[in-house]
Amino acid sequence: EVQLVESGGHWVQPGGSLRLSCAASGFTFSSYWMSWVRQAPGKGLEWVANIKQDGSEKYYVDSVKGRFTISRDNAKNSLYLQMNSLRVEDTAVYYCARYIVLSVTTWFDYWGQGTLVPVSS
Amino acid sequence: DIQLTQSPFFLSASVGDRVTITCRASQGISDYSAWYQQKPGKAPKLLIYATSKLQTGVPSRFSGSGSGTEFTLTISSLQPEDFATYYCQQLNSYGVTFGGGTKVDIK
Numbered sequence: 001e002v003q004l005v006e007s008g009g010h011w012v013q014p015g016g017s018l019r020l021s022c023a024a025s026g027f028t029f030s031s032y033w034m035s036w037v038r039q040a041p042g043k044g045l046e047w048v049a050n051i052k053q054d055g056s057e058k059y060y061v062d063s064v065k066g067r068f069t070i071s072r073d074n075a076k077n078s079l080y081l082q083m084n085s086l087r088v089e090d091t092a093v094y095y096c097a098r099y100i101v102l103s104v105t106t107w108f109d110y111w112g113q114g115t116l117v118p119v120s121s
Numbered sequence: 122d123i124q125l126t127q128s129p130f131f132l133s134a135s136v137g138d139r140v141t142i143t144c145r146a147s148q149g150i151s152d153y154s155a156w157y158q159q160k161p162g163k164a165p166k167l168l169i170y171a172t173s174k175l176q177t178g179v180p181s182r183f184s185g186s187g188s189g190t191e192f193t194l195t196i197s198s199l200q201p202e203d204f205a206t207y208y209c210q211q212l213n214s215y216g217v218t219f220g221g222g223t224k225v226d227i228k
């Protein structure tokens with residue numbers, strides 16, 4: 001059974017930093033792209049970042065470029081999101097998701113339960 | 122940026138109704154889309170990928186279609202467990218984009 005379990009979310013002040021983790025199990029982690037998707041309170045879904053199987057390619061939504069870094073440790077079956085210079089507008093539930101890439105189409109087939117990151121003073 | 126506009130924003134329907142949700146892209150970059158269902162306090166769940174392929178375990182009352190700039194999700198006979206918010210998603214040259222969501226509520 002595929003499982004994705006996020007951790008690391010907690011209250012942080014604007015300008016602060018936080019590192020989220022996602023522990024994966026039930027599949028060959030190193031064979032899949034992985035992603036972070038977030039959802040602000042009462043709002044819709046927003047893709048944050050993707051990382052290729054070997055970490056050689058990373059993509060980010062414009063609003064987090066230069067502040068967030070996605071990474072992975074295939075030996076530990078873990079995905080990470082380092083978030084720096086956090087803003088109030090980064091407040092959201094952050095989901096880890098397995099990302100399927102097939103030529104010109106992509107989708108997220110498994111999601112974690114999410115971890116809440118409140119950013120406020 | 123490419124926008125995905127879902128309509129309607131809110132839909133009130135009864136059990137047994139046929140429901141159609143539309144997702145329109147501001148530019149026709151891809152002929153493919155995916156659809157997700159999300160219930161309050163829960164993670165999204167994949168329903169449809171590559172426009173029309175049903176994810177394993179998803180009931181056959183869900184179907185997807187479309188191409189270019191317009192995609193649709195249809196629920197042939199709405200069931201009590203289908204009351205939720207639905208999102209479309211596409212890959213484009215800017216990354217991954219989600220539609221704004223359609224909330225399906227009980228009439």
